[in-house]
Amino acid sequence: MGILDPYKGFGVTFSTMFKKPTTEQYPEQKKETAPRFHGRHQLNRHPDGLEKCVGCELCAWACPADAIYVEGADNTDEERFSPGERYGRVYQINYLRCILCGLCIEACPTRALTMSNDYELADDSRNDLIFTKEQLLAPLQAGMESPPHPMRLGESETDYYTRDPDAPLPWQVGGSPAGEADEAGEAERAANKVPAHGAGSERPR
Ligand code: SF4
């Protein structure tokens, strides 16, 4: 260390005293994040409302913080939550453990799991920071129907998965997918606008 180094250090402190302070007016004014900021997770849906998650648990295995808990279950013809064989019956993310690293979304084979820009994840209850599937599921958009219901994007799995994403949806050319579905979807859309923390399923952790 040179003889002038302590004075250089004090110089930094001294010059900082004359800089304009940066004051964030949070929470009144929320700062916009970078577009690819890693925030709260979201479980996405197909255009007909079925869930993209197939309950494979790859996200849970990829998580270095052991923050994800998944239990898969079989779809049946009577009760279908996702296209294909399986769906995520229980899905939880423990935000007390999550470090928002994004490894889980890289591991997901169906792009069911993505991350939003929502960073408001503080709470005064440990229990409320374990988010359930109901809280993480994306809200129903117009034309979507709340599962369980049959696959509505074509007659076969090939039709379902290989359809042109820009092509009009079947019910946009031939009416609603299920007339009554839109009403049910409307109720769930309204319910999903404000996720109810702590609502829902069992919490085994
Ligand atoms: S963002 Fe990282 S820590 Fe959080 S759940 Fe995903 S893999 Fe785990």
Ligand code: SF4
């Ligand atoms: S979110 Fe993706 S990786 Fe995780 S269980 Fe569902 S499909 Fe598998």
